[in-house]
Amino acid sequence: MPAATDAPPPAVLIEVRGLVNRFGSQVVHDGVEMAVNEGEVFGIVGGSGSGKSVLLRTILGLQRPQAGEVRLYGRDLTQLSAAELRQMKARYGVTFQAGALFSSLTVQQNVQLPMLEHLELPPQALDELALLKVRLVGLPVEAAAKYPAQLSGGMIKRAALARALALDPQLLFLDEPTSGLDPISAAAFDDLLLGLQRELKLTVVMITHDLDTIFRTCNRVGVIVDRKMITDSVPAIASNPHPWIQAYFHGTRAARFLGTS
């Protein structure tokens, strides 16, 4: 991460402007604008099929947009060379929806994989740093030697988080981090995330459907509606007049958070 030694990073870590994504004749994004400031937790919300995952993949540099620009740490992803893009990928961590842990590797080896790829570490440091990350996400030491197939859903989410934190990134992307968890595990995951975010000074972007998670962890929310994004702070977004947003934040499931119905 030599770029990390440059001048202090800009206050806006992620900037998306005029983003257009199209698959054949189907337009997914048509002018999405999004900005994420350093140190905040930003939630991305949208109906099924509204292109949340496509947006995430575009920001990660896994997919080229048809038009528009995506800036990470102030640099336009579409202008980066392959080597620069590789370096950029060492500066963020990602967890995917189903964990996407490598099933042929133990948890510890999963965490070590990014380290082996991007850092030159002596073997002892490699082992101990991986275990540090495993402990950091609240997994017991014994879990480090297990294979993903031996883990419960909650442990898989935590192990995926440990792998995302392997290179100590400042920026963390989470795709539905609490989906498939029971409410207690989900709340524990939210607390873990908030604690880590505070201690490691992380900037977090997460896709989520979980209203509990949004109200508990997010500073701001971006809602994808009509192929664009509407962004606002958590309390303010709920009063946005857009019908989908109204339905989302004032449906029966949301009533208990806002005291409305």
Add this chain to the structure above:
Amino acid sequence: MYVESATQDGVLQVQLHGHWRGTAVRAIEAELAALPLESAREVQVRAQGVESMDLAGGWLLRELAQRATAAGAALRYVDAMPEPLRLVAKTLGESDEPSIAPAVDEEFRPVSALGRRVVDRWRGFVAGIAFIGEVTLSVLRAFTRPRAWRPASIARHVYDTGITAVPIVALIAFLISVIIAYMGAQQLLKFGADIFVVDLVTVGVLRELGVLLTAIIVAGRSGSAFAAEIGAMRLNEEVDALKATGVDPIEVLVIPRALGLIIALPLLTVISDAVGLAGGALLCRWLLEMPFIQYFQRMDEAIGDMTFWVGIIKAPVFALLIAISGVYRGMQVRGSSRELGRLTTVAVVQSIFLVILADALFAVVFMELDI
């Protein structure tokens, strides 16, 4: 330079500088290792000069503290303790508990390893028998319910395992009979017995090679496909979904595949036989300048009453062995995609082995029966 040190009255003064990050672990570790901790009774660390530090940096400082303690020197931070070190210490705990996970590989114990293998094999054998029993029961049940035969599904498997395999089966049959005719001709020409090349090709292809090679190709193509398809369905919980819907997975997944292959393999064998004989004819025409009419006359004489049937009767048996090992291994998949790959390999190796074993048994039986 990440570390600067000076010793004064047995007090080691350490100044930290720069970016203490994962990328610099090797360099920082080397500099820390050079610190003269043994000669110091106290270590004073100043971390103000550090520009940035991640958890790898914090871990290095924890290592330093442990080494200082081990060397009998008291370590303290003159200014504030760096945040990452605090977090690392909090996470790993102050105690020197075993920070290395228990080793994955077990101790070498030959006797218990052998015992475990024997037990595993025995259980595998019993499970295999149980599976065959289950399939038999499902087949018997299917006789009482005509709906259970699912002709559309069977037709799909005949197409997938049979019709799409025609080009490769024909090509292999052609090449093998050409090779046999060529090798045979080279030897038999020495005795002026080149007419017997026809006998060699005819009997060899019809009795053994046609059906055996076809079965091996089909094992590689369809045995693996059966295992992978059903294995992926298991990983996706589709098999459980079938059971929960009250549908017998053996009835919808196993029987159509087995029946489809039992229909397809004999038909493929006929094609393979025909192409093999034609290949022999072409080679004799080119290499031995034997007219086609002579080749076919001789072929007619070489084929006995049973020569063709001895080959073709084996095809349905081979088909059943291939289908059963493919679907059985597929059904065993659980947990991870790694299992899927392993069991697909097992399915192919096992079905080829079973085919060759069955072929050997057939050879013995036919010899005893004098056919």
